[in-house]
Amino acid sequence: MEQEVNAVTQAQTTLGSGTILDGTETARAIREELKGEIEGFLSRGLRHPGLAVILIGTNPASQVYVKNKVLACKKTGIESHLHQLDENIETNQVLKLIEELNQKDDIDGILVQLPLPATLSTDTILEAVRPDKDVDGLHTQNVGRLLSGKKGLRPCTPRGIMELLARYEIPLEGKAAVVIGRSNLVGKPISIMLLEKHATVKICHSRTKDLDRQARDADILVVAAGRKEIVKGSWIKPGAVVIDVGIHKEESDDGKGRLCGDVLFSEAREVASYITPVPGGVGPMTVAMLLSNTVESYKSRLPQFF
Numbered sequence: 448m449e450q451e452v453n454a455v456t457q458a459q460t461t462l463g464s465g466t467i468l469d470g471t472e473t474a475r476a477i478r479e480e481l482k483g484e485i486e487g488f489l490s491r492g493l494r495h496p497g498l499a500v501i502l503i504g505t506n507p508a509s510q511v512y513v514k515n516k517v518l519a520c521k522k523t524g525i526e527s528h529l530h531q532l533d534e535n536i537e538t539n540q541v542l543k544l545i546e547e548l549n550q551k552d553d554i555d556g557i558l559v560q561l562p563l564p565a566t567l568s569t570d571t572i573l574e575a576v577r578p579d580k581d582v583d584g585l586h587t588q589n590v591g592r593l594l595s596g597k598k599g600l601r602p603c604t605p606r607g608i609m610e611l612l613a614r615y616e617i618p619l620e621g622k623a624a625v626v627i628g629r630s631n632l633v634g635k636p637i638s639i640m641l642l643e644k645h646a647t648v649k650i651c652h653s654r655t656k657d658l659d660r661q662a663r664d665a666d667i668l669v670v671a672a673g674r675k676e677i678v679k680g681s682w683i684k685p686g687a688v689v690i691d692v693g694i695h696k697e698e699s700d701d702g703k704g705r706l707c708g709d710v711l712f713s714e715a716r717e718v719a720s721y722i723t724p725v726p727g728g729v730g731p732m733t734v735a736m737l738l739s740n741t742v743e744s745y746k747s748r749l750p751q752f753f
């Protein structure tokens with residue numbers, strides 16, 4: 448992917464002083480590339496890549512995310528298989544389904560949409576997914592591979608951030624990166640990936656002192672705190688690159704609701720050199736990386752053809 452870094456440079460848009468890192472356009476370009484690749488598989492008589500999506504319960508945000516993922520699969524040529532399960536299902540029943548999917552030859556990726564209902568054991572369920580079908584990169588085997596710099600499936604959101612930075616040719620080597628948030632899903636893996644690209648990484652969290660001062664040290668600031676607009680313009684070093692992972696819904700005058708992030712965008716864009724918007728930044732890249740991971744998994748599972 449990284450060799451295609453120029454794909455979106457024409458799509459750069461400037462607002463305020465910071466250039467928008469356009470996740471929607473970059474994700475569209477990635478989908479087109481994957482679609483072309485899949486058409487190539489089909490022309491060789493191979494099957495479509497297959498992704499199983501397990502959605503448990505009725506969490507409205509999860510339903511929207513799953514709908515977007517299924518739609519993105521369709522646009523790209525990946526066959527998605529949606530398994531919608533009742534929120535009262537037991538862990539053992541979910542494990543049984545995962546075991547069936549683990550065995551199926553036409554399923555290359557298994558995605559368990561998080562968060563799971565509190566009655567289920569998230570750890571046990573994520574560990575049951577075969578590591579080579581773990582397109583969310585959350586199995587401990589894949590986490591270990593990431594930590595030790597080995598090839599493996601990597602979590603979609605941090606991978607999407609790295610892809611966006613690469614395609615905009617943003618240098619990381621020797622830069623001071625500050626990550627706010629230390630979750631297994633975003634904060635920890637993005638810290639490792641930035642380190643792998645030779646950034647000097649500081650990880651901040653809910654118990655970090657003087658967060659604003661810490662943030663101001665950053666050439667690259669990644670914010671994944673899940674706190675609405677916590678990062679103000681005054682927290683940002685002039686010329687820094689700002690990646691906003693947060694997603695929050697708030698009321699709007701037209702009653703439709705508005706999405707915003709962990710960064711106060713209107714202030715931050717005046718100070719940053721590059722910034723991701725919410726929506727249209729990290730979110731679409733996360734979905735694009737799910738598709739990319741599914742295709743990676745497909746290819747690694749059919750080694751005789753690749």
Ligand code: NAD
Binds near residue numbers: 654729
């Ligand atoms: P999480 O709740 O698991 O982790 C949040 C982290 O932020 C924790 O490590 C915590 O220590 C830290 N934190 C919380 N409050 C803080 C504070 N006041 N100061 C400093 N650190 C603080 O969340 P997550 O799963 O990492 O997600 C973070 C945000 O990103 C959420 O808004 C989530 O909805 C969003 N998200 C977006 C995408 C996407 O595709 N765009 C993907 C995953 C998560």
